[in-house]
Amino acid sequence: MERKYKFNETDFFKVPIDSLVPGQERLFPLFHYFRLNDHLVLLRRESQDIEQKTIAQFKAQGVTEFWCPNEFKEIFESTLGANSDTLIDGNVNADDDEISAEELAEMARSEEAALAIDVLDTNELTPEQKKRVLGEVSQNLISNLYNLVSDDPEEVQDAMKKCQEFAEDIVQLGLQSRVAEDFWEEIKSIREEVGLEHSTSTSTFAVIFALGVGYTEPDILADLSIAGLLHDIGFVKLDYSLLGKPENEFTDEERTAFSKHVELGLEIIQEQEIDIPEEVKEIIAQHHECFDGSGYPQRIEGFQINELSQIISLADLFDDLMTGRSDGQERDPVQAMKDLQSLQLGENDAPKYFDPELFERFSQLVEGGQNKALENEEKQVVSEAKAA
Numbered sequence: 289m290e291r292k293y294k295f296n297e298t299d300f301f302k303v304p305i306d307s308l309v310p311g312q313e314r315l316f317p318l319f320h321y322f323r324l325n326d327h328l329v330l331l332r333r334e335s336q337d338i339e340q341k342t343i344a345q346f347k348a349q350g351v352t353e354f355w356c357p358n359e360f361k362e363i364f365e366s367t368l369g370a371n372s373d374t375l376i377d378g379n380v381n382a383d384d385d386e387i388s389a390e391e392l393a394e395m396a397r398s399e400e401a402a403l404a405i406d407v408l409d410t411n412e413l414t415p416e417q418k419k420r421v422l423g424e425v426s427q428n429l430i431s432n433l434y435n436l437v438s439d440d441p442e443e444v445q446d447a448m449k450k451c452q453e454f455a456e457d458i459v460q461l462g463l464q465s466r467v468a469e470d471f472w473e474e475i476k477s478i479r480e481e482v483g484l485e486h487s488t489s490t491s492t493f494a495v496i497f498a499l500g501v502g503y504t505e506p507d508i509l510a511d512l513s514i515a516g517l518l519h520d521i522g523f524v525k526l527d528y529s530l531l532g533k534p535e536n537e538f539t540d541e542e543r544t545a546f547s548k549h550v551e552l553g554l555e556i557i558q559e560q561e562i563d564i565p566e567e568v569k570e571i572i573a574q575h576h577e578c579f580d581g582s583g584y585p586q587r588i589e590g591f592q593i594n595e596l597s598q599i600i601s602l603a604d605l606f607d608d609l610m611t612g613r614s615d616g617q618e619r620d621p622v623q624a625m626k627d628l629q630s631l632q633l634g635e636n637d638a639p640k641y642f643d644p645e646l647f648e649r650f651s652q653l654v655e656g657g658q659n660k661a662l663e664n665e666e667k668q669v670v671s672e673a674k675a676a
Contacts, residue, residue, distance in 0.1 A: 315363045426657075535613075602647075
């Protein structure tokens, strides 16, 4: 069954929550409906069971029904004995919950962002359910990265725009409680003023990667996004010639000068009195530290390094590899991931850059995104063949 985000009432029927009995074999999937932005979340796939505590949690929230695609209607009827009293078709667009024009204007710019915002902000899903749903959203966005290496400039622009808008939309949740109302625009203006486009990509990828490896707290996503935008702000105090030169061509003297951008960035934040959480400053301070202790500026190692700094570092290096910023060689996401895996293995195959458990979760996330991209490509080929 194809994954669906946007809800179309003609494609589904209601499954009353009281008709579900834990332990019985279920051959139909179940979706939970979010009324606010008209989206569905997959709760279980066909043949999976649903636990009693999950049913109880939804009942406690006032949920009375789930939804199932029409293609499973016959299976549903046979499983439950075709009891007409438990099979309820209905229109979910009730008048008592209409979305105002103002709410519509404030809605997210993509279906993925709208779904992620709902999932992050709801109490109706368990932490594990949130992680699973947001992981799928993240994989879908990573599959979109394949367009970043397209020969069509418009496809490249659209792909990155989609990812950036997604990150900015969901980060608004965390910013509501983390920083002042106008802070986001202030930070973006600082980044644009010094022309750090790489920072936008790092911020975007960091949020997407964090969702994919299990982070579901809006405050943490906001911290990551801010840190991603500011992590290289120290570049403005470096000799400009360093910024246009691949890092693999640095002399020892140039490499030492370049490594000072971390401390210089923290100085700028202090000088400009940029009001950001202390957690963000720590993420920035450690984003070039390595798991084996070979990083800079403090040369801390292992689990002394903030895991959020490691996520920024992953996003930073992943974008570097794809754009060729470090060595002048552009890569597609598949090759970037292969090279990242090679870089991760230091002497005696010991982990060099990242916590191996975090890196394994990241690798699985990217692999899932690659598989989705291939599936989408195959579907496109079949669709074009049928249309011909």
